[in-house]
Amino acid sequence: MTNRRDFLKSAAVTGAAAALVPSGAAADEPRQTPAATQASAPIAPREVDPSDGGEVITTDRPGGDFMVDVIKTLDFEYVASNPGSSFRGIHESIINYGNNKSPEFITCCHEESSVAMAHGYFKVEGKPMAVLCHGTVGLQHAAMAIYNAYCDRVPVYIMAGNSLDATLRRPGVEWSHSVQDAAVMIRDFIKWDDLPISLPHFAESAVRAYKIAMTPPMMPVLMVLDGGLQEDPISPEVASRLRIPKLTRATPPQGDSGAVAEAARLLVNAQNPVIVADRAARTPAGVQRLIELAETLQAPVVDQGGRMNFPSRHPLNQSSAARQLVAEADVILGLELTDFWGTVSAVRDGLTRTSRTIAKPGTKLISITALDLATKGNYQDFQRYPEVDVAMAADAEATLPALTEACQRLITADRRTAFETRRRRLAEAHGRALERARAEAAYAWDASPISTARMTMELWAQIKKEDWSLVAESGIMSDWTAQLWNFEKHYQSLGGSGGAGVGYGAPAAIGAALANKKHGRLSVTIQGDGDFLYAPGVWWTAAHHRIPLLAVMHNNRAYHQEVMHLQRMANRHNRGVTRAHIGTTIDDPNVDFAKIAQGMGVHAQGPITNPSDLAPAIARALEVVKRGEPSLIDVVTQPR
């Protein structure tokens, strides 16, 4: 056997020798077509040894096979990837040596789709999906989706190909696709990265990367894989050193016992405590733990929706009254809040930007967040500095049992009586809020474009008796689902993108639907039109891999958030809004989303403008989804 390095050395010599032949001999060679010089050309011709009798280059045990052995111990179900030559070695090992199982290769049409699929998948399954991409152009495409996952505290296990030894690179494209430090471009928004220089090094770093990614606060990690390491045979010396380290997941950090006791004292003695949760429930257990704390205190809960933290129909769910509750509170407990400062403040984006605290003076603020353990400096997703009274650098879900127990120990008979009074008051308020939301939903019920309330409830009517999962909401839609649907289970709401990078919705929904598939759940997404257009090839991925998903579009034919920002600027500058559509709307021509989806092999209907047509369309789409395929309905909607 000859390894890649030796082969390429001989090829390079042959190439140099060929350059010395007389010009007459060169004239007999086939002319190189323009296509052969393009970036998409297969393998640079100069690499091919034209002489007879060259040594056959084979190996039964390339490094990529061992990489697959390691990856299999980490229990990945899938690896999402747009194929690329810098990781052709491990790609081949996955599909042949690994038999394309655990992980199974998911073919993506854009690296942003690969990462966002992994993002959505994690939020259902609770374990990471692997992603393979180029270390250069692949990571560049993937960057925004990686940033979203970072902001959303979601682990994505990224492996990027690279060719380190400059003397062994093929001429042309492989140089363009090589980099000294592939990770530098995304290092500000991942948790850890490494560049293993041997297979034993890979094994240790691969296991370490998984452990780091899965320890709260969870974030993406990156392993850069050298092409030679993937493709070359495993030498006997290296083989003697190969072993796969044991993975032991780190237990999430719990709050300090003294801080927990102080928080319990404040909460039990508070007259108007409020619990605010954003990314608190990492797992289904988190929902139960939050219910236990809320019921122990009979305290209102505001679910900010980063995860499904608290059942929407629970009488203590007071999310629609968040502002009033914060204003009246004497103790506010924030659980994994993205923005505690923003939770207790009001900001006006008017002629001048002003802000004020809406919490009363003296209100005690308690924070539990693992983000206090890992904050970076460049990207500013950490928000303004919150002046809290108790700050636990800890995982909220892991801390909740101790906090609940500490509260239970402090509750006296008097406090229990007060809690019961509070429970009744909050239950009545919850009922009134639901009735108000239903009354508001009735306005513009028969309008065209279709009201978002109507669309939401037409959908709810047909899924509520199924085992459903709302995997994404990529169009901003007046919170109708949170107000009107009955969310009970952790997988029924997955939260948003994290970094507000548009283009998350479709791939994250498809990734989450892939996770739901084996559980037999009905995955549903509300798909924004702007989001759809970022990397629509992901709909082909859904069709190709038979991923069942019901996508109902919130097609307001605009980047509507930006329409409003333009309107705000135009009015601020006293120039009127008549040109605010320029650069912000998606019309003239209207996009035929159904036709695009159909072209990708997805069953699709629309555009639907008559609200009466919606229910039959949903029924037809559900038949398709229940057969195990995706289906999309383009609904032309009100702006919000």
Next chain:
Amino acid sequence: MLAPLAPVATAQVQTPSPQLAATPSGNADEGKKLFASYGCYQCHGREAQGSSATGPRLGPKPIAFTAFSQYVRRPTGQMPPYTAKVVSDTDLANIYAFVQARPAPSTGIPLLRDQ
């Protein structure tokens, strides 16, 4: 990339106006066109039905015209100001007529019953 606008204040309450007599007469059909061209629909919906995310419902029973006009000219919440230079008093009266003319919602919609 979207930077969400801050949630709307809930200070605008839709209560029947005691000052309807003082309301200038406006043309609802003309107001409908203006409601679209001035971008009112962008936050309040094409039927003035409102949105919890962007702007409250305005009709069919709007606040008194005096308060309506005052708020449009000098908003205190997230709404951008519409000065007389941008929206004339006549246009504002027409817009007011449009939101007044919005139909009352249907009652007893099956999909909105307790479920």
